[in-house]
Amino acid sequence: MEPLGEMSETLPKIYLARHGETEWSVTGQHTGLTDLPLTAQGELNARGLGARLKGLHFTTVLTSPLQRARRTCELAGFGENAQAASELVEWNYGDYEGRRTADIRKERPGWRLFRDGCPHGESVRDVAARVDGFIARLRAIKGDALVFGHGHCLSVLGARWVRLPIVKAGVLLLSAGSLSIVGYGHTAKEPVVHLWNDVGHLA
Secondary structure (H helix, E strand, C coil), X not given: CCCHXXXXXXXXXXXXXXXXXXXXXXXXXXXXXXCXXXXXXXXXXXXXXXXXXXXXXXXXXXXXXXXXXXXXXHHCCCHHHEEECHHHCCCCCHHHCCCEHHHHHHHCCCCCHHHHCCCCCCCHHHHHHHHHHHHHHHHCCCCCEEEEECHHHHHHHHHHHCCCCHHHHHHCCCCCCCEEEEEECCCCCCEEEEEEXXXXXXX
């Protein structure tokens, strides 16, 4: 694995941290706007992220306002300088909040979140527009940035960062407490993924 400090020194990088474990991330229930706390393991996940990021400097730290992301940010050691960003909240799952994909597919065979969206929640177009607006904000930041967010929202961010259609976000899985990095290749016109779903720092 390429050490974090040996990537591009001239173009900014965006570090993406998914929040630590919650009860519903263990059971596989869709957790959108339900404001669940971290489990004890989730707090360990967050401290592991802090150890992984120790010594790195970020000009901007942004976090979802939901407590599982905010608490991860705090336990990782970045809460003091973090700004809340409403664009980072998780997908609004509407009628599918708290439900598992396997159970949803029993009544709606073949359902795919990144293609079909959620009834009475956010559509694919809604989420794409929200994330695209946030990416424009990230591209304007000078220096490296650190973002604390949620699995599906950050998967969309990863796909849209490299200009893929949102349906492709389904292949960019993220584990609780994982770290990913997006940035640029040789120029700022070449968005790339440097690292995805790294969990080597987790106990």
